[in-house]
Amino acid sequence: MTISKFIIKRRTTNDSWDVRSLVLPPKWTTDTTYEAGELSFELLMIDNTFIPQMGDAVYFGWNGNNVFMGYIFSAEYSKDNKTISCVAYDKLRYLKNQDSIVWPVSTLSQRFERVTKAAGITHKVVNNSTYKLKTEVADQKTYFEMLQTGIENVLSATGTRYYIRDNYGTVELLKAQQTQTDLILGDASLLTDFNYTQSIDQSANTVKVIREDKHSKKRKVVTYDEKTKKKKTKTETTSWTTTTVKHADSADHIKQWGRLQIVEKADNDMNDAQMLTKAKQLLREKNKISQTLKVTAIGLLGIRAGTSFYFRSQELKTFGFGQKLVFPTKVTHTFDPNDWTMDIEVLI
Incomplete structure (x- = not known):
């Protein structure tokens, strides 16, 4: 087992350096929680013949396999240890760029294509998503945040998990099942x-989805019991607004854990059936x-x-x-x- 490739290349010129003899054991970290892949490494300083610069490209291979391609974003120089500690990120780092986009009804694949093109990075849709995401205003959001919203909405609606990764310089959209x-x-x-x-600190066994109407003084509460599969409706009069509430809970887990409740605000255009569906979805996600x-x-x-x-x-x-x-x-x-x-x- 050995480092088969470790090349640092200046992006503004054709200069490149093979630093295999200078590099100490590197660490490569990949993360599906909307973080760029990272390669951290130390270089021995010998006669100051080579000093890496910000933005230099890094190509790393192990046992003849291409592992990482990215760019240096930080370097720390140590006189005592005579080393340079560097951190390089793959192309997912450019999805931290911020933008403002008004999204029409579109698929996750379409949004992935748009933000990767805007970020100027090589990309590929390995697994297409056909689920239609609703219109959305993403103001001063990172491309990571925009994709995270889409990925989480697809997972909630369809049960299919997607994620993004950098595959040696190409950013890919994949289904988890694919890998x-x-x-x-x-x-x-x-x-x-x-x-x-x-x-169970972040769990919930009771979910309320609420829709408010300021022109009325009645509150509708619909309760759904996961165990009995029954729905119960009652109307309450309030002094300030009309609030429609859809409620889902798990009686078994309430008995076992105590009541752990969260509240979600519904869009004004959601009807009662959609609110109840939303409550059930959230309960499935949180009641575990x-x-x-x-x-x-x-x-x-x-x-x-x-x-x-x-x-x-x-x-x-x-x-x-x-x-x-x-x-x-x-x-x-x-x-x-x-x-x-x-x-x-x-x-x-």
Whole structure:
């Protein structure tokens, strides 16, 4: 295992430097939570023959495989250690650019195409999305924020998870299902350590969706019980406004956890049926235990953020793990020729 490529190239000229003999073990981090891929590395300073500049392109390969292509965004010079510590980001970094866009009814794929073109980055729609997103005003938002809104709305409406990644210089839109693998991490298979956490701190078992009407003095409350699948309606008189409320809850989890309630404001043009559908959607998303799994394992290039794999642990059978498909949201590879490791955070 070795660094097979580490080239730094000046974007304004044709000058380039092969710095494989100067670089210490680099770290490569990929993240599906709307952060750019990052390569952090240190260069030995020898006779000041080469000093990287902001914006220099970085090309990194490992064992003959192209791994990272990006640009230097920061450098720290240490006289004592005689090193230069650099951080380079892939092209997803340019999705932090801000813009103001009035979105018409359009698909996630169409919005992805538009913002990547506006950011001036090479891109590809690997998996097309046909779900129509409603009109929206995105004022002084980053391209990441615009895509995040679209991705979350598609997931909520269709159950299909999309994500974006940089594939060695090409930014791609993919379905999570597209990058699912048969790889197994766990007992006797690459795993060296793990940490598993459960929490209901951000959960909710009661959801209210509210629509206000200032021209009336009545409030309609519609309650939906997930257990009985029954809906109950009552009307209340108030002194200030008419508020239509759609309410969904889980009786079993209220009994087990206590009442954990959130409130969502509905658009003025939402009818009662749409409000109830929204309440049910939010309840499905929030009415569950949050599970966090952090894994340390022997390095494998087939695993990066967004590439699903199977996790297996006899110790976690009590929590429902025998063998479970997991979605890594963040992966950090440390490319030490003597000890290549990866730290993984997964969504369960």
